[in-house]
Amino acid sequence: MSKRLAKIVIILLNWNGKKDTLECLASLTHMTYPNFQILIVDNGSKDDSVAVLRQAHPHIPILETGTNLGFAGGNNVGIEWALRHHAEWIFLLNNDTITAPDCLDALMRAAQEQPRAKILGAKILRYHQPDIVDHLGGFWNPQIGEFESPDAGHPDHPYYPMREVDYVCGAALFMHRSVPETIGLLEPKFFLFWEESDFCYRAKRAGLQVWTAPEAKVWHKVSSSFTGGKPHMHYFWWRSRLLWIERNCTPDEKKRLFRTVIAPEIAKLVRHYLLKTCANLFASSEKRQAHARRLKAGCTGIFHYYRRQFGNCPDWILSNKP
Numbered sequence: 001m002s003k004r005l006a007k008i009v010i011i012l013l014n015w016n017g018k019k020d021t022l023e024c025l026a027s028l029t030h031m032t033y034p035n036f037q038i039l040i041v042d043n044g045s046k047d048d049s050v051a052v053l054r055q056a057h058p059h060i061p062i063l064e065t066g067t068n069l070g071f072a073g074g075n076n077v078g079i080e081w082a083l084r085h086h087a088e089w090i091f092l093l094n095n096d097t098i099t100a101p102d103c104l105d106a107l108m109r110a111a112q113e114q115p116r117a118k119i120l121g122a123k124i125l126r127y128h129q130p131d132i133v134d135h136l137g138g139f140w141n142p143q144i145g146e147f148e149s150p151d152a153g154h155p156d157h158p159y160y161p162m163r164e165v166d167y168v169c170g171a172a173l174f175m176h177r178s179v180p181e182t183i184g185l186l187e188p189k190f191f192l193f194w195e196e197s198d199f200c201y202r203a204k205r206a207g208l209q210v211w212t213a214p215e216a217k218v219w220h221k222v223s224s225s226f227t228g229g230k231p232h233m234h235y236f237w238w239r240s241r242l243l244w245i246e247r248n249c250t251p252d253e254k255k256r257l258f259r260t261v262i263a264p265e266i267a268k269l270v271r272h273y274l275l276k277t278c279a280n281l282f283a284s285s286e287k288r289q290a291h292a293r294r295l296k297a298g299c300t301g302i303f304h305y306y307r308r309q310f311g312n313c314p315d316w317i318l319s320n321k322p
Helices: 019-028 050-057 070-082 103-115 179-183 196-204 231-250 251-282 286-306
Strands: 009-012 034-043 063-064 090-095 097-099 119-128 131-135 138-143 146-148 172-176 207-219
Touching: 009 019, 009 070, 019 050, 019 097, 034 050, 034 070, 050 063, 063 070, 070 090, 070 179, 070 196, 090 097, 090 103, 103 119, 103 146, 103 172, 103 207, 119 179, 119 196, 172 179, 172 207, 179 196, 196 207, 196 231, 231 251, 231 286, 251 286
Parallel strands: 009 034, 009 090, 034 063, 119 207
Antiparallel strands: 090 172, 097 207, 119 131, 119 172, 138 146
């Protein structure tokens, strides 16, 4: 009698990204693991993504959110669907990735090797530098108030061991169904950035381990969803960082971080923005304006955090207009 294979649901979140999604789907057709189902969640696309994807892959279910719910909110729709459809494992996979044919097999082997690991992260390589590691697990550094990924930027090699980490990247996050059943869904307030690290920390507090699975390979185009460029990233990085600290650090850790790290960094950011704005009054250039927009976006993200204003960012950030 053959051994039963666990059902895996792969969730692809699409937002005006039909070209990337089609390329990702093409790579998934070569998967060697037989028992998986793909689900596309369209996160309020304004182009013809849904029509194009339905025509190209009529057998793949597409859930339409109707509005952009962000990474967390959009994937939550998919996670709930996967749980209802009896998935044993759920694979959050960025639509701007391609996968190795044995990726799911490698993830399942890793899960068997470390049965207490209920969240596993694939080895994410750079799409345009396919032999360079982009992410393979991260660790919280309380001295700087940020996460560090020690393998990022290093050449790929076959000898990376599995290891327990603080978090794995949401671009290729493999979870057992017991994780959302135990801790709930991704926190939608994050919208973009830091949501997977918050999710992993909550899992670890519940006794569910987080490990890397370096034999599972994914190539990532990196930040294709940040249509507003550096201002877009800077806004969410600051807003979500402050929310993460609020949710995951002890009161004493928060006090120390805000006194020694966060307050000085915010003061520096605001000072640079004011100086750059004043300088632009006398001698402006496209490069200086772009720098000022990035600084303004960071300041706005901080301001919106303290105002408890979450959800999507202001339109001027997406359009790159001041």
